[in-house]
Amino acid sequence: MLLYNLLLLLRKFINYQYRKMKKLVLILAVALGFLACNKTETTAKEFKTAYIDTAVLIEKYEKFKDEDDKFKVKSEELGRPLEAKVRAFQSEAQSFQQNAQAKGPQWAQQKGAELQQREQQLGMEQNALIQQLQQEGAVLKDTLISEVKKFIKDYGKKKGYDYIYGTGDAATILYAKEGYDITKDVLKELNDTYNATKKDVKVAAKEEEKK
Numbered sequence: 001m002l003l004y005n006l007l008l009l010l011r012k013f014i015n016y017q018y019r020k021m022k023k024l025v026l027i028l029a030v031a032l033g034f035l036a037c038n039k040t041e042t043t044a045k046e047f048k049t050a051y052i053d054t055a056v057l058i059e060k061y062e063k064f065k066d067e068d069d070k071f072k073v074k075s076e077e078l079g080r081p082l083e084a085k086v087r088a089f090q091s092e093a094q095s096f097q098q099n100a101q102a103k104g105p106q107w108a109q110q111k112g113a114e115l116q117q118r119e120q121q122l123g124m125e126q127n128a129l130i131q132q133l134q135q136e137g138a139v140l141k142d143t144l145i146s147e148v149k150k151f152i153k154d155y156g157k158k159k160g161y162d163y164i165y166g167t168g169d170a171a172t173i174l175y176a177k178e179g180y181d182i183t184k185d186v187l188k189e190l191n192d193t194y195n196a197t198k199k200d201v202k203v204a205a206k207e208e209e210k211k
Contacts, residue, residue, distance in 0.1 A: 050182040051165040052152065057187055061148070063194045067140060075133055082125055089118055148190070155186055 058064055093115055100108040156164045164182070 047162040048160055049163045049165070050161055050180045051167050052186055053181065053183040054166045056183050057148070057190070060187055060191075061194075062191050063147075064144060067144060071137065071140060074136075078129060078133070082122070082129060085122060085125070089115070089122060151190060151193070152186060155189065 096108075096111055096115060100111075103111075152164060
């Protein structure tokens with residue numbers, strides 16, 4: 001069977017891979033679920049405890065949004081050369097069907113074998129692209145999760161918490177008073193830190209352009 005639908009499948013995969021990355025980040029947010037921050041020898045009543053809605057944190061953390069956008073753009077860019085090859089293949093396959101009877105069985109057999117070989121090559125290229133996007137998405141996901149985990153750990157130490165729990169899509173808390181929710185505070189510091197970093201990068205880039 002000729003590879004008529006490869007272009008459509010490739011586009012669907014790029015969109016799927018983009019959504020999958022976001023879903024995996026949310027699923028693996030369980031890694032943020034429980035962080036012990038400098039536990040001291042105090043009684044249970046003296047523990048300073050709070051929780052974070054990890055789903056909200058991931059949804060509204062600006063770096064996650066920026067990296068999602070970059071990953072989607074990169075996926076589309078990587079897929080364009082293969083899309084062009086697929087379109088060319090589709091055009092040639094249609095021409096083959098139209099000319100097969102007119103040019104005779106010998107031509108049809110030779111051209112059909114050539115198209116079949118190209119179809120297999122396109123399939124291998126598609127699989128290689130899928131594997132590349134999966135690997136890069138996994139690395140990006142792990143990097144972002146590690147960064148947020150470290151930030152929360154440092155935040156907990158700085159604020160003097162004994163425990164910080166996680167809730168949301170990766171729920172580890174069934175009930176907690178609203179006063180223990182520090183999601184907004186952590187989210188604000190995360191975004192402030194990230195935006196300050198982006199600002200420094202832009203300033204450095206402008207200074208480099210002036211040289």
